[in-house]
Amino acid sequence: MMQHSNALGNPFSSLLAQVGPIQQLIFGENASSAAGRSSDGLFMFILWLSVFFFVVLMGLSVYFCIVYRRRPGVTAQRTATHNTALELTWSVVPLLILVVIFFWGFDGFAKSRIAPGEAEQLILTAQKWEWTLQYPNGVTSTERELRGSRTQPIFYVPENKPIQLRMISSDVIHSFWVPDFRIKRDVFPNRYTSFWFQPEPLDLSDSRVKIAGEGTADQYPYLDHMIMCAEYCGDLHSDMLGVLRVVPESVYIKWLASQAFDPEGKMPWEIGQYLYVAKGCVACHTTDGTSGTGPTWTKVWGQKHLFADGSSVDQVDENYIRESILDPAAKVVAGFPNQMTSYQGQVTEEDINNMIAYMKHLAGVDTAPADESSEEGGS
Amino acid sequence: MATIDTHTSATVEHDHHDEGSYLKPKGSMLITLIDWLSTIDHKKIGVMYLFAVFFMFFLGGVAALAVRIELLEPIRQAADGTITGSNLASLFGLKDYSVAQSGNLYNRFMTLHGAIMVFMFIVPGIPASLGNFFLPLMIGAKDVAFPRLNLLSWYIYLFGSMFGVIAIILGGVDTGWTFYTPYSTTTDADHLNVVLMVLAAFILGFSSIFTGLNFVVTVHKLRAPGMGWFDMPLFVWAIYSTAIIQVLATPVIGITLLLLVFERTFNVGIFDPAMGGDPVLFQHFFWFYSHPVVYVMILPAMGIISETLTIYSRKKIFGYHAIAFSSLAIAAISFLVWGHHLFTSEGTLTATIFSALTFLVAIPTAVKVFNWVATLYKGSIVLNTPMLYTMMFLFTFLIGGLTGLPLGALSTDLHLHDSYYVVAHFHYTMFGGMVVAFLAGIHHWWPKMFGKEYSQLGSKIGFFLVFIGFNVTFFTQFFLGTQGMPRRYASYLSEFQPLHQISTIGSFVLAMGFFVHLFVFIQSLAVGKKAKPNYCGGLTLEWETSSPPIEHNFHHEPMLRHGPYEFADVVPPQCEPGEYPMPDPVENNDH
Numbered sequence: 001m002m003q004h005s006n007a008l009g010n011p012f013s014s015l016l017a018q019v020g021p022i023q024q025l026i027f028g029e030n031a032s033s034a035a036g037r038s039s040d041g042l043f044m045f046i047l048w049l050s051v052f053f054f055v056v057l058m059g060l061s062v063y064f065c066i067v068y069r070r071r072p073g074v075t076a077q078r079t080a081t082h083n084t085a086l087e088l089t090w091s092v093v094p095l096l097i098l099v100v101i102f103f104w105g106f107d108g109f110a111k112s113r114i115a116p117g118e119a120e121q122l123i124l125t126a127q128k129w130e131w132t133l134q135y136p137n138g139v140t141s142t143e144r145e146l147r148g149s150r151t152q153p154i155f156y157v158p159e160n161k162p163i164q165l166r167m168i169s170s171d172v173i174h175s176f177w178v179p180d181f182r183i184k185r186d187v188f189p190n191r192y193t194s195f196w197f198q199p200e201p202l203d204l205s206d207s208r209v210k211i212a213g214e215g216t217a218d219q220y221p222y223l224d225h226m227i228m229c230a231e232y233c234g235d236l237h238s239d240m241l242g243v244l245r246v247v248p249e250s251v252y253i254k255w256l257a258s259q260a261f262d263p264e265g266k267m268p269w270e271i272g273q274y275l276y277v278a279k280g281c282v283a284c285h286t287t288d289g290t291s292g293t294g295p296t297w298t299k300v301w302g303q304k305h306l307f308a309d310g311s312s313v314d315q316v317d318e319n320y321i322r323e324s325i326l327d328p329a330a331k332v333v334a335g336f337p338n339q340m341t342s343y344q345g346q347v348t349e350e351d352i353n354n355m356i357a358y359m360k361h362l363a364g365v366d367t368a369p370a371d372e373s374s375e376e377g378g379s
Numbered sequence: 380m381a382t383i384d385t386h387t388s389a390t391v392e393h394d395h396h397d398e399g400s401y402l403k404p405k406g407s408m409l410i411t412l413i414d415w416l417s418t419i420d421h422k423k424i425g426v427m428y429l430f431a432v433f434f435m436f437f438l439g440g441v442a443a444l445a446v447r448i449e450l451l452e453p454i455r456q457a458a459d460g461t462i463t464g465s466n467l468a469s470l471f472g473l474k475d476y477s478v479a480q481s482g483n484l485y486n487r488f489m490t491l492h493g494a495i496m497v498f499m500f501i502v503p504g505i506p507a508s509l510g511n512f513f514l515p516l517m518i519g520a521k522d523v524a525f526p527r528l529n530l531l532s533w534y535i536y537l538f539g540s541m542f543g544v545i546a547i548i549l550g551g552v553d554t555g556w557t558f559y560t561p562y563s564t565t566t567d568a569d570h571l572n573v574v575l576m577v578l579a580a581f582i583l584g585f586s587s588i589f590t591g592l593n594f595v596v597t598v599h600k601l602r603a604p605g606m607g608w609f610d611m612p613l614f615v616w617a618i619y620s621t622a623i624i625q626v627l628a629t630p631v632i633g634i635t636l637l638l639l640v641f642e643r644t645f646n647v648g649i650f651d652p653a654m655g656g657d658p659v660l661f662q663h664f665f666w667f668y669s670h671p672v673v674y675v676m677i678l679p680a681m682g683i684i685s686e687t688l689t690i691y692s693r694k695k696i697f698g699y700h701a702i703a704f705s706s707l708a709i710a711a712i713s714f715l716v717w718g719h720h721l722f723t724s725e726g727t728l729t730a731t732i733f734s735a736l737t738f739l740v741a742i743p744t745a746v747k748v749f750n751w752v753a754t755l756y757k758g759s760i761v762l763n764t765p766m767l768y769t770m771m772f773l774f775t776f777l778i779g780g781l782t783g784l785p786l787g788a789l790s791t792d793l794h795l796h797d798s799y800y801v802v803a804h805f806h807y808t809m810f811g812g813m814v815v816a817f818l819a820g821i822h823h824w825w826p827k828m829f830g831k832e833y834s835q836l837g838s839k840i841g842f843f844l845v846f847i848g849f850n851v852t853f854f855t856q857f858f859l860g861t862q863g864m865p866r867r868y869a870s871y872l873s874e875f876q877p878l879h880q881i882s883t884i885g886s887f888v889l890a891m892g893f894f895v896h897l898f899v900f901i902q903s904l905a906v907g908k909k910a911k912p913n914y915c916g917g918l919t920l921e922w923e924t925s926s927p928p929i930e931h932n933f934h935h936e937p938m939l940r941h942g943p944y945e946f947a948d949v950v951p952p953q954c955e956p957g958e959y960p961m962p963d964p965v966e967n968n969d970h
């Protein structure tokens with residue numbers, strides 16, 4: 001059995017805070033936040049209440065069906081066809097119970113909506129089918145791990161500190177759900193919504209806590225929470241996942257520093273490689289030759305491309321790529337859906353240049369480190 | 380109310396029974412066919428609706444099985460070209476699927492399943508088929524108020540359904556049945572297809588409005604002499620409340636869907652954030668209709684249950700007025716709760732208000748269940764197939780209702796919203812409510828409609844398969860949801876696989892149950908024994924005519940002489956007094 005803080009500040013929840021095997025069966029894992037435990041407590045309260053009503057009502061029905069089954073010579077008996085006292089009771093009692101459930105639910109809801117003032121502010125961007133988290137120092141995570149059918153972004157967060165996400169979508173509506181916290185919130189294209197949470201202190205007795213770099217000097221514990229998109233958003237909706245990785249604060253700070261990308265002295269293609277992940281192109285394009293939602297980037301540069309409308313280009317050049325990024329619908333590659341949204345305003349001309357360089361690099365055509373785009377033969 | 384046996388007249392008419400059956404062919408096959416297709420007889424239209432909605436249910440069911448097969452494996456199967464995906468794809472001529480588009484394939488089937496089941500099966504299902512057939516009979520009318528409009532609404536239904544199915548299958552609409560913007564306005568899938576599908580839903584809306592209008596007027600104007608509002612059978616009350624909701628709410632979805640069409644074709648920008656519109660507005664419009672519609676789906680079901688439960692326990696319904704008024708209360712409150720679909724998107728205050736309103740609707744629903752159970756007390760209960768389904772309804776609907784509480788409560792909903800928990804919950808209320816009651820109703824009235832008995836053994840086998848299959852399929856999904864499985868996912872984390880597999884197995888048992896029922900019905904039509912006019916000892920007016928009813932419904936203008944549920948005081952029409960003996964007149968009674 002896992003440990004529990006009982007200081008939930010809620011008279012109902014503390015009553016039921018003990019986690020039994022049934023609760024574990026239902027939720028799989030214990031909630032990893034105070035708000036989550038409060039909502040699980042309410043759920044269990046409703047569950048036992050429901051079990052009670054269900055057993056009473058179904059028990060009576062089955063009992064009646066057996067005792068009063070039709071037998072020759074035995075008729076139905078005359079009984080009252082209504083009974084005001086009884087009917088009032090069974091209207092008022094549920095009403096009172098519902099009032100309790102309502103206020104309990106409201107209590108947990110209000111807590112999950114109002115973030116403490118000192119919360120760390122991060123910006124979460126949703127797009128088809130990728131979450132991007134921007135940290136206060138401007139970096140985004142480039143770390144990915146295989147989850148389900150493809151690699152997913154890993155977002156580090158410090159333990160035991162309130163964190164607030166300001167969320168926005170760049171295309172359709174998505175919904176940010178962390179099942180372990182028992183909270184989700186929709187992410188809209190036209191306004192910010194917010195989501196706050198406070199990861200619990202890492203507890204080594206929790207079977208989910210793993211150790212990174214075991215045996216080495218800088219080993220540290222971490223706990224992963226899955227992120228899922230819960231609002232249907234198209235083809236790869238079910239691959240729009242992510243991982244919140246709770247780590248000790250010292251590790252978090254080090255990690256943040258390691259994620260900062262310093263373009264100083266980097267080749268343009270290296271910057272392009274960074275942008276490929278940071279701008280979320282990785283959600284649809286691969287760099288290993290297989291098709292994702294979009295065509296792989298190893299076969300973009302210099303190739304002959306057919307389009308859905310029957311036209312074609314003989315050799316992909318910089319202009320074509322630039323157009324593909326800023327106005328993807330203009331030429332849709334044959335065999336692919338018109339799923340890419342325009343990156344107009346989200347990438348600079350310089351970004352585009354660097355990504356072109358990366359595509360050339362993938363095609364085995366490298367550009368010189370200088371910023372002019374004269375090409376050298378494959379090096 | 381009068382307590383004398385009033386049915387001497389029925390026996391006089393005995394000789395004419397078969398002559399005027401509405402089913403009697405009018406001549407050669409072709410002429411009969413033309414007669415059916417141009418009929419304005421509410422019974423024939425009801426039967427045609429019955430077959431049409433059955434067919435839609437079959438289509439939607441096939442799509443559901445495809446979805447369940449896909450979910451056997453955590454990683455998309457369509458991706459590596461194994462079993463389902465590619466087979467289904469080639470089945471529909473959708474070859475050359477890339478990895479991403481296989482997700483798309485799943486999404487299409489999910490959309491197909493949802494849209495068919497909601498717009499073409501659940502919403503029109505009971506009112507258009509059983510309602511059409513029995514509403515006029517039960518109030519002693521010769522037909523509905525506007526018979527031609529009735530036929531027209533059948534054709535509109537047929538047209539809208541074909542339009543919709545073709546739009547989804549050929550066009551590959553993958554928006555889900557909810558069409559949320561901006562996904563539905565921006566998704567590519569060849570611009571026209573979403574518009575076509577939305578238009579189909581719009582067309583189907585007209586069919587709903589016409590039928591609803593027809594029923595409202597029929598109930599107001601064509602009741603038999605002597606039938607006051609509170610002498611109406613509860614099934615009629617339920618269909619009446621439903622009709623009112625349909626007439627009031629359907630125009631809203633009509634307008635919403637039209638706006639969606641304008642948005643897509645003319646770029647109006649009402650819902651498009653890029654043009655200053657608000658995508659959530661669509662969700663408000665959508666649920667303003669679609670939530671009341673949840674009650675359009677369930678009220679007729681409750682009506683059927685009120686009939687079967689009383690007839691097969693030979694008891695007057697407990698709390699007639701409470702049940703009738705709770706139907707109206709549900710209809711009224713249902714217009715005020717749409718926002719509970721938006722807890723995760725709305726502001727705090729809005730969400731709070733809607734949560735409170737949602738709990739209000741739970742009360743009349745609970746009252747009905749209590750009343751039903753109380754009705755069984757000291758009855759004379761026979762567990763034939765319709766009654767078994769009635770008991771199953773209590774079972775599943777109770778689970779469906781109770782599992783709705785955590786969705787109405789704010790904090791728990793934040794976790795459960797858009798998860799499999801919701802999928803399980805609404806299948807328990809929609810399938811466990813509407814479909815199960817529909818099955819109860821069909822088994823109850825089948826011999827009345829077609830004049831043939833069906834195999835009790837066969838249909839009971841079907842019942843047990845359906846009962847077990849249904850619960851195995853959907854009970855597991857509650858656990859999937861609480862453990863973090865989002866809905867509408869084509870692939871999932873492998874830890875969910877065992878539960879998904881159990882669910883899929885259940886769905887096949889369920890499908891088997893339906894095939895058994897289908898077989899039993901076909902057998903009944905082919906070789907069934909002739910049914911008696913009042914084989915179940917009912918007291919409502921449909922039992923005063925023959926089975927099947929004659930073309931003009933009644934041999935003589937029916938007169939209401941007793942209430943619909945006076946089983947203790949009236950010998951049922953066309954029955955011998957010994958068949959349904961009445962209890963001794965005992966001491967104190969308050970009715």
Ligand SMILES: [Cu+2]
Nearest residue numbers: 174229233240
């Ligand atoms: Cu999404």
